[in-house]
Amino acid sequence: MAAKTLFEKVWGSHLVAEPANEPTLLYIDLHLVHEVTSPQAFDGLRMAGRKLRRPDRTVATVDHNVPTTANRIIIEDAIADKQINALRKNCKEFGVELYDVDAPEQGIVHVIGPELGLTKPGMTIVCGDSHTSTHGAFGALAFGIGTSEVEHVMATQCLPQSKPKTFRISVEGELPQGVTAKDIVLGIIGRIGTDGATGYVVEYAGSAIRSLSMEGRMTVCNMSIEAGARAGMIAADETTFAYLKGRRSAPKGAAWDEAVAEWSNLQSDPGAKFDRELVIPAEDLVPYVTWGTNPGMVVAVTDRVPDPAKAQSDSDRRSFLRALEYMDLKPGTAIEEIPIDRVFLGSCTNSRIEDLRAAAKVVTGYHVNAHVRAMVVPGSHQVKAQAEKEGLDKIFLEAGFEWREPGCSMCLGMNPDILQPGERCASTSNRNFEGRQGAGGRTHLVSPEMAAAAAVTGHFTDIRQWEFKGEEVLA
Amino acid sequence: MQPFRTLTSVATPLDRVNVDTDQIIPKQFLKRIERTGYGEFLFFDWRKDPAFEINQPRYKGSQILVAAKNFGCGSSREHAAWALSDFGFRCVIAPSFADIFHSNAGKNGILLVTLPEDQVQTLLDRAATTEGYKLNVSLEDETLIDDQGFSAKFSIDPFRRDCLLEGLDDIGLTLRHAAALDSFEQGHNSKFWLAARSQ
Numbered sequence: 008m009a010a011k012t013l014f015e016k017v018w019g020s021h022l023v024a025e026p027a028n029e030p031t032l033l034y035i036d037l038h039l040v041h042e043v044t045s046p047q048a049f050d051g052l053r054m055a056g057r058k059l060r061r062p063d064r065t066v067a068t069v070d071h072n073v074p075t076t077a078n079r080i081i082i083e084d085a086i087a088d089k090q091i092n093a094l095r096k097n098c099k100e101f102g103v104e105l106y107d108v109d110a111p112e113q114g115i116v117h118v119i120g121p122e123l124g125l126t127k128p129g130m131t132i133v134c135g136d137s138h139t140s141t142h143g144a145f146g147a148l149a150f151g152i153g154t155s156e157v158e159h160v161m162a163t164q165c166l167p168q169s170k171p172k173t174f175r176i177s178v179e180g181e182l183p184q185g186v187t188a189k190d191i192v193l194g195i196i197g198r199i200g201t202d203g204a205t206g207y208v209v210e211y212a213g214s215a216i217r218s219l220s221m222e223g224r225m226t227v228c229n230m231s232i233e234a235g236a237r238a239g240m241i242a243a244d245e246t247t248f249a250y251l252k253g254r255r256s257a258p259k260g261a262a263w264d265e266a267v268a269e270w271s272n273l274q275s276d277p278g279a280k281f282d283r284e285l286v287i288p289a290e291d292l293v294p295y296v297t298w299g300t301n302p303g304m305v306v307a308v309t310d311r312v313p314d315p316a317k318a319q320s321d322s323d324r325r326s327f328l329r330a331l332e333y334m335d336l337k338p339g340t341a342i343e344e345i346p347i348d349r350v351f352l353g354s355c356t357n358s359r360i361e362d363l364r365a366a367a368k369v370v371t372g373y374h375v376n377a378h379v380r381a382m383v384v385p386g387s388h389q390v391k392a393q394a395e396k397e398g399l400d401k402i403f404l405e406a407g408f409e410w411r412e413p414g415c416s417m418c419l420g421m422n423p424d425i426l427q428p429g430e431r432c433a434s435t436s437n438r439n440f441e442g443r444q445g446a447g448g449r450t451h452l453v454s455p456e457m458a459a460a461a462a463v464t465g466h467f468t469d470i471r472q473w474e475f476k477g478e479e480v481l482a
Numbered sequence: 483m484q485p486f487r488t489l490t491s492v493a494t495p496l497d498r499v500n501v502d503t504d505q506i507i508p509k510q511f512l513k514r515i516e517r518t519g520y521g522e523f524l525f526f527d528w529r530k531d532p533a534f535e536i537n538q539p540r541y542k543g544s545q546i547l548v549a550a551k552n553f554g555c556g557s558s559r560e561h562a563a564w565a566l567s568d569f570g571f572r573c574v575i576a577p578s579f580a581d582i583f584h585s586n587a588g589k590n591g592i593l594l595v596t597l598p599e600d601q602v603q604t605l606l607d608r609a610a611t612t613e614g615y616k617l618n619v620s621l622e623d624e625t626l627i628d629d630q631g632f633s634a635k636f637s638i639d640p641f642r643r644d645c646l647l648e649g650l651d652d653i654g655l656t657l658r659h660a661a662a663l664d665s666f667e668q669g670h671n672s673k674f675w676l677a678a679r680s681q
């Protein structure tokens with residue numbers, strides 16, 4: 008039998024039909040639903056008199072819109088409230104399980120899927136959200152879809168899909184100290200560009216990827232879409248199984264062993280052919296900071312804001328100049344000299360317990376800079392509860408951070424958490440587009456450690472030079 | 483879905499690379515639960531600038547948008563396609579498009595035409611300099627022409643083309659395979675390691 012890639016194995020086991028001259032019909036194992044991209048899909052079902060085919064393969068939560076302040080049962084934004092109520096009503100009518108604001112399971116959809124054990128190796132997973140690529144960290148094929156496709160999956164549990172190409176990115180060697188999963192993916196996007204993986208499913212491989220925890224792997228896969236990829240995937244291994252074991256929706260007992268046996272085949276076979284390959288030595292990676300208005304506009308923290316004269320084409324130069332103007336930056340400015348106003352620690356990229364632990368370690372014994380407003384928004388109620396059990400909330404609060412309720416929050420600022428025009432933010436999220444965190448706001452993407460350090464010093468700071476105080480507190 | 487066959491319209495140039503869906507329709511307009519009414523918010527922040535192309539009277543009523551590479555990147559929000567179509571755009575021409583936007587556009591009857599960068603640049607330049615510059619796009623012939631001698635063939639996935647030409651609804655198309663779906667699903671259900679919840 009021909010050697011197969013991980014992607015081909017998952018794709019191949021979900022083929023409902025391969026009609027001639029039409030896209031393939033791919034079966035979907037898990038459909039995650041949230042309030043923003045679903046109301047029109049439910050309406051479509053209703054109008055056509057269709058049922059939701061597999062409520063047992065559908066799970067909903069509220070995350071994008073919800074306030075992150077305490078007492079958030081009452082939502083003051085009337086339009087947001089209406090949207091959330093629409094989801095409640097729709098889930099009831101169509102029999103979908105919903106993790107509402109006050110449910111212990113609630114959180115960002117891409118944080119709770121893995122956390123509850125819903126996400127499993129070898130699955131096909133979709134959600135009306137582009138960062139669905141996160142779940143690929145488990146050896147699943149997971150991708151974001153639009154609302155018409157959400158309706159399609161609700162009605163049929165499958166999707167017409169054209170087969171993407173495959174792209175293996177191997178990061179080999181040991182990660183230097185201070186370089187995180189976030190830096191791996193920012194480093195990759197900086198190299199291949201925001202459309203560098205369009206049309207491909209990326210498989211991340213190599214010893215540096217293998218050595219990451221599941222949470223680190225999720226961070227890497229999460230940002231696949233920022234390079235234009237249809238999905239990002241990482242082979243399932245012992246790390247994957249150890250993470251999953253015992254989680255609520257994971258198989259138990261004898262079924263667990265059988266499942267692991269099935270999942271153990273979820274790697275690319277030796278000799279499997281990829282349409283494209285890239286190898287990056289881990290030692291070349293550093294802590295990164297984005298300077299512009301897309302995630303590909305990224306430099307090392309020790310570097311300077313680049314010169315538009317170095318852009319490769321006229322159109323690139325124009326977007327470069329536009330970005331500099333929007334970000335209010337001058338070419339040649341040292342990144343470490345850029346002062347910040349806000350820090351946002353959160354989002355489906357970096358709001359898991361390990362992210363919070365790493366950031367807490369940095370701020371222990373320090374205080375947030377007087378000119379900075381900093382907030383921590385845990386990815387889910389479970390993450391929040393775990394952090395509080397470990398006393399991380401106290402470390403953050405004592406250091407002057409706000410400690411908030413879970414949700415997407417200032418990653419996209421649909422709820423009241425937004426940047427004011429002109430404010431500059433060190434953010435652990437995934438998009439630095441114009442106005443993403445609030446109209447006129449300026450976003451710089453960094454790792455949780457770098458965000459924490461910037462909160463303390465008031466400007467970007469090389470985490471490799473950080474003096475950790477009181478590591479013993481957290482040991 | 484409204485079928486798409488041919489279209490002649492003034493072309494609006496948008497010479498910016500990597501236009502993301504956050505720009506096409508900012509998040510504050512995603513809270514609505516309807517499918518319509520997004521047109522007035524299209525490019526909301528950029529439209530605050532009176533010189534922005536879409537604001538210029540010369541492009542009023544335009545149904546063809548000419549854009550630069552990687553148009554529609556970022557968020558999966560279909561609201562971006564709804565806003566474009568609600569505003570009146572039925573065709574976008576660019577050197578490349580982001581994946582999810584590509585699929586969303588098709589499902590809303592918007593034709594995306596991919597052409598080489600130099601050809602798109604010609605169209606961008608002409609649309610910017612020639613008042614009343616018009617393009618004619620024929621999906622039946624897969625051609626794009628103007629009245630200054632520009633003529634290009636484009637190609638589009640044949641299935642997507644048929645859907646646009648006929649205005650076909652995807653769910654209806656899939657349900658033609660209902661028997662295959664039922665039988666696949668029966669076999670697949672026994673794979674408990676791929677079930678969403680443990681039994």
Ligand code: SF4
Nearest residue numbers: 138354355415418419
């Ligand atoms: S945290 Fe941000 S990127 Fe992630 S799902 Fe929420 S809005 Fe999207």
